[in-house]
Amino acid sequence: MASSSDIYVQLVELSGRIIAKGTWSATLRANCLYQCAHLAKPGHRCRLLQGSWEITPITPLVAWDLSLDSCIQVVWLSSSTADRHSRSQAFAAIKADGSVVTWGGAGGGGDSSSVARLLTESVVQVCGNAMAFAAIKVDGSVVTWGVAGGGGNSSAVASLLMEGVVQVCANIQAFAAIKADGSVVTWGDAGDGGDSSAVAPLLTEGVVQVCANIQAFAAIKADGSVVTWGNAGGGGDSSVVAPLLMEGVVQVCESHFSFAAIKADGSAVTWGDASCGGDSSAVAPLMKEGVVQVCGSSMAFAAIKADGSVVTWGNAGCGGDSSAVAPLLMEGVVQVCGSRMAFAAIKADGSVVTWGDAGGGGDSSAVAPLLMEGVVQVCGSRMAFAAIKADGSVVTWGDADCGGDSSAVAPLVTGGIVQVCGSLEAFAAIKADGSVVTWGDASCGGDSSAVAPLLTEGVVQVCANIEAFAAIKADGSVVTWGEAGCGGDSSVVAPLLTGGIVRVC
Template sequence: MVSSSEIYLQLVEPSGHLVAEGTWDATLQANCLYECAHLAKPGHRCRLLQGSQEIMPNTALAALDLSLGTCIQVVWPSSSASYIHSQRRAFAAIKADSSIVTCGGSAYGGSAGCGGDSSAVAPLLTDGVVKFCGSSRAAINVDGSVVAWCGGDSSAVAPLLMEGVVQVCRSRQAFAAIKADGSVVTWGSAACGGNSSEVAGLLTDGVVQVCGSSKAFVAIKADGRVVTWGGAGCGGNSSAVAPLLTEGVVQVCGSSKAFAAIKVDGSVVTWGDAGYGGDSSAVAPLLREGVVQVYASLFAFAAIKADGSVVAWGGAASGGSSAKVAPLLMEGVVQVCESHGSFAAIKTDGSVVTWGSALSGGNSSAVAPLLTEGVVQVCGSSRAFAAITVDGSVVTWGGAACGGDSSAVARHLTDGVVQVCGSSRAFAATTVDGRVVTWGDACCGGDSSGVAPLLMEGVVQVCESSRAFAAIKADRSVVTWGSAACGGDSSAVAPLLRDGVVQVYASLFAFAAIKADGSVVTWGSADSGGDSSAAAPFLMEGKFFKQKHRNLCLQQVDLVGNC
């Protein structure tokens, strides 16, 4: 029986897939819903919608209009690879008993290599894997344990990772795992946050979210306090703003060397390297209230406010200054996407505004007439953008060698495109009939001619590493192309990818596929996660992930999307 002080809600994707359901205390803010959604796809941004109204993280649950029903739509906007994303060199698998298994290059938190070779933990990956924890490359087994490779030598903390792990986050060369009791366990390079001993007393309970920069971590506690550790120059030392981080923090975002925290009152606090957005003093008056979302490029941040305006700071040449387009960012912005050195904002009227390095897509003047209305999604590579319009056509701009020039395939991009994803220097577009169109650097997946017959129909999802792509088809087979060294060649495991694949994740140079039976198949660079043979026995089966944390509950969800 749900009490009057509790609200029953369902988080549902547009496809109808139930992400989570449960009851929440009506006194909480919607940030708790975002946390729940992020547990389903850690490392991915999402938007929550009730009807046509977007729910912001600081929206009070009590303010939701329940006359519209209890269904909250979860939308996963496509986003570009950031510096942290492009430095993925490890995998960590969470099993259903919430234990963790790791492997990979010791320099990246693992043993030999960077995750392409998980042979050292293969016996641990043979059963119970249900998902990978987003950018941390963590696979969740039905027993709740975690298996990780390439960035994953967790032997020093193994006893702490045998159960109760609910989320894994990573920096460039380290991991941080949140357990069901709110404690945090870290491993990997001490210089990158793998050693949290100096703040251990603050990480024993109450942690609800962890975010990483390249060499540091920040943890948000249930009472809104923030704890930081790792490289001081990358945000690991927040002492300069400590009084502002003692309460009320609801979200944290990281550039490569700095952090930005949103507080419950809509204000923003920043710290870390000034050249990477750690110093927001130049725009401080604009960040005192009303901020609902923050995005990061390599060197800068962009914040959307409740009135739809945007505030940018950090490296001026890399998106930290939006002065040239300021009048266009005064209202109506609903989403921001980043490349390595620029930003692209979508407005309510479907127009797009860009700023930052022209070499990274910050100058869209060449296609400006095509971006005045109707854009529904923007995706970035390292130095270019691709926008999908309401009619399914695609517009590209930025570095030609990085996918900014799609003229060679323009005739295939005039209608019907429903998804675009980008590697570091190429794009892959999926059409409504399941075809895939690619362009950009051939060595990074821009040329799919070698597998063209397999991409003519039936593709339902495409995932990218830094220089390759992997496509899941309706028959649950996988097709790969791009740099062989980065997972573009899956011939070594081809028999295992002919059927049953339900999800694919990528590290910098490798891929990991979860099959319907919960087993995991990896390929690509052994230094980046492509060989999981050492963990195989622990990745052989298991379909469900169940977790209760605070006032939220993730349902047991079948991997193919059925509860």
């Protein structure tokens, strides 16, 4: 055990890159290190590991075993769209020189030949939907490609996308770009939010964040107000709750066809399709204060309150009804993850509680003894879940064909797992030695045998779209597998993926 008053620590990514280092007082807790990690990659959650030991935010630094290496491994988890696979049918890779390589379904953006000359340098971010991609360049301009009506053609707003864009958000067939002056530019399918003319005066300044569900957008402004547009019944029309969205909103979360906003006073406001969580009147008294996090499935929501309890609403079969496990959700919940049909809650003691569609992950009774303690992360596919435990093992449940049954790779997931990523119906797990293990529907990436020799070491990140995976290795190369038409076959661009890749979208 540590006895000195100061502890020297290096925070290191799986790739080996040091993101923070310094000396901290042994009287502190590990939340100070989490803060350093979040500054290095804003908006992303992470895990901190010392060997196979999980360091939680409340772990006292004095409890560390200083006989081990002072390097703490940082494992990046999903961002705010937690554990949701991409809607895309293609991949776009950004290289260290700022160029972009694309592959997969040509109709979904896999063919970028029409704008190739604009993607040879200076790209810093790529965002994709089901039909197209949008790339932000270092000068703040935007390049788009893919199906014209789904956002691949931005010529109607080209003059507004020549400079100043800092973020792009996508739903299934439209895009919304935030500019440095706080204005928003939209394009793509008009009915899904590509046309924001109805609220244009409200989007000329002050926007700080845009959130998308399947068919609509919600923008949070600096004054805490919210502006919505897109499919009216799917959340694009928030007029029913407009007085509640005029100030104080700090976060917006989505289901497929509705939104939920958390306000600074801890209350929550919902709108959109009533059957998909847009109507929370049944639990209104519980949503007036104390809400700190909201998570969505396809048609329901689950809210964590400051006292660790959980409130659910929306479609009962998709997790909107948690009455069967209500006594287990009264306290101690620290995180909730959603599949399309169910929810899984991690409690402070490391146990997991599940509810929703039984076959879609809502019933975890078959693995209940393994979920009583030690769980540190849960990831969802369409109809299944995978949980990582503090000892590096993985537990799965739900629809077997969607990755709920990992028995075929059981010996490979008993330890050493540091991250799990889900596609529509499969999972891919990165191990501490840089190898990858996959299971689930073969056509969605559950079978990686064709590239197995390339996944034995060096993998630092795995990205998924609907039916394929792409793994970035420490040497900057990319390995792909899964449905060929969705990017599982990258042979056409293979020479361009042998090195220098820093991100895959």
